[in-house]
Amino acid sequence: MYRIPVVCAVTSFLALSSAQVQQQTETDKLPIQRIVLYKNGVGYFEHLGRVRGSQDVTIPFTSGQLNDVLKTLTVLDLDGGRIASVAYDSSTPIDRQLSDMHLPYGEKTSLSDYLGALRGVRLEVRNGTAVTTGRLLSVERKTRISGGTTLEVDYLSLITDAGELKTTEVSPLFSIRLLDRGMASKLGHFLDIVAAARDADVRRMVVSSQGNGERSLFVSYISEVPVWKATYRIVLKKNSSTLLQGWAIVDNVTGEDWDKVTLSLVAGAPQSFIQNLSQPYYARRPVVPLPESTNPTPQTFEATLLLADARLSGTITDPSGALVANATVKVFANGALAGQTQANSAGEYQFQSLPEGPVLLQVDSPGFQRAVINGIAVSKQRNARQDVTLNLGAANSTVDVTASAPRLQAQTAELVQVQSRGAGSGSMLGSGAGLGGRGRTTALGKIGGASGGGVYSVSSARERLESAAAAQELGDLFEYQLKEPITIRKDRSALVPIVQSNISAEKVSVWNEQSGLRRPERALWLTNSSGLTLDGGSFSVLEEETFAGEGIFEPIRPGEKRLVSYAADLALNVSSKLASDQQRVSRVSIHQGVLTQTSEIRERKTYTFRNEDSSPRVVIVEHAVRTGYELRGDVHPAETTDGWMRFRLSVDPKQTSSLTVDEARPIQTTYQVSNITNAEVAVFIREKSIDAAIEEALRRIVAQKAIIADLDSKKEECDDQIEKIFDDQQRLRENMKALKGSAEEKALLQRYTQQLHGQENLLEALRKQSEQLEGQKNSAQSALDKMIEELSLDVKL
16 A cells, blocks of 8 residues: 655645646546545545546546645555655636736726726727727716706727817717727636636646556545534334434535435534635635624523532442442433543442432442442332442343332343323323324325225324434544445435434423413423434424424433423413512621621512423423522422523423413621620611521620720729829929928928829729729620620521
């Protein structure tokens, strides 16, 4: 095998003209053997054929295809030969070719534009019987009024051979003959280029191989193709599983037949782009297209973000009771994987947000037999627990166990798909009767005349229909490969069956108040239990072999649950009412000296449904998820998306049912416990924003603060007395300094001395009292600080 890497920029790519390609003496076409179509608008093509000796092979492409081919082309001689060259038609872009002629080119180029480009050319101008010869000087548009009508008329100005300037009107009788032969030839070439631009845009690539004898030549590349489209049929049958049929629409616009090719359809979009490699490149500014947008009318509901809050946990041990760490634990619901985790070092596992209902638990660990436990009932009302004991043995052997409250049974280690009990609460659309009649069977006639054959129904024929494609995972992509080669002629399309599987589906009615619709939508809650990735596309619903509606869904992975609508439910009448409560404190906590009151603004939304049908309805109410709001009460959503909570409500025939969603928005207010006063405590009690325990604790703190305040007041009084005595002593000392020593003054001095002595005794007593009060105050403050520090309460009101 010999491979030549093909790169668009290497010199081995020889650009040939169309004439050179047609002169190849030994050319042949290489048939297409395999095609893979993707969702991003490209296809992968493989050609395989036989060549002999030094033979050239031609593959036709359009210019648009050739760009992708040059990026991805691979050419191989599989039997020892070599690839001599790969060549393709090349051409200068039409705007480049015409730019050198200095002639106007565009969709709306007028006669005046062409005449203006002929300035300086010798012309012979005929206007009626008048003939003027000379060189074109100018083309001028003038306004003329004739018969009350304003007209715009073009005038030509020429310089004759005699040097005379003449002007003539461009009228219906006007004609021009080019007298310069070179200009006439140039204009003819211009028209040839413009005409060639409308020819079929076919570019031929020639692969030249060299070798001996007959050999196999392989060529592969990607090319732009129409996006293949998926469309589905969902067949609802009374009291039985739901049948899903998928079809792919494939278009062949490549310019050649697809004759018995192997075709694969990939649900995925690998990154791809366009580079204009097939034409000579000139530097220019990039062209940035305007963004495209689509707005499909059918509604596509958001994907599930959180399932119902059912939980399952347990411990894994061996027969001796020792813990088994790091075991792989899987949960299956409706035959599809619903969750997977690993046990921790203590052998414990836990699942959250599981779908409600019976599930199957599977546990694997090296050195132990697989454990499969069926019929584990999980719900949002309680946390289910299932401990598992693993038996020693080979990992490929299985021990089946049934849970104590069985709702699922499995006889083998294989996972069994659980089918839905029905297609919904009501057996049919609207009135509860089938659109085509209850129990309707469509007879197609008898085969073999009166003596043999039987009556065949549409439903039985639909069940026998087999998918024409085999599906498999391709990393992040998913492939549908047709089981048999297919032939699609050029410029033709084909509808190919790719999916035929029973799935789980529940028929429900969906109400979203913000959708702007007056009635709920009839919808299917699908669980993709087919094991296949379903590519996004349109679907139609058949109920009792009659059309019931259609819609669009996005790609659905195996085991994923999606809600898709297909019709309006005219049997349900809906009303809603919103009520709100005033702010009230619902929770009080004290921690580290801070009292926090959590109040709530509560809103209550009530949805009321009246079912006028004779069959029950299951209504899915989509309630908006609002930032900052929390659910209250016992009503919980069946699942939650990024923007919606979905609540389930059953409405009996000819009855009215209501769903009330309670929500609260918490608001927190904080207080420093050390600053709380009796007046504030009284306000808290009046507003019922604290309970008796918090009241008692706050009262103790306020009483301790009162003790501290009383001691502080007494100390302040004592300090005031000390300050007054000190001021009086200063007065006495100043008076004593003024005495001169007379007998009267000596008596006064003795009196002052005795008074100072008495004040000193009183000061000493007051200082001791102040120190005692300071110590008592510090002790009381320490007791208050400790009381506040140790106070920790959290009470729901």
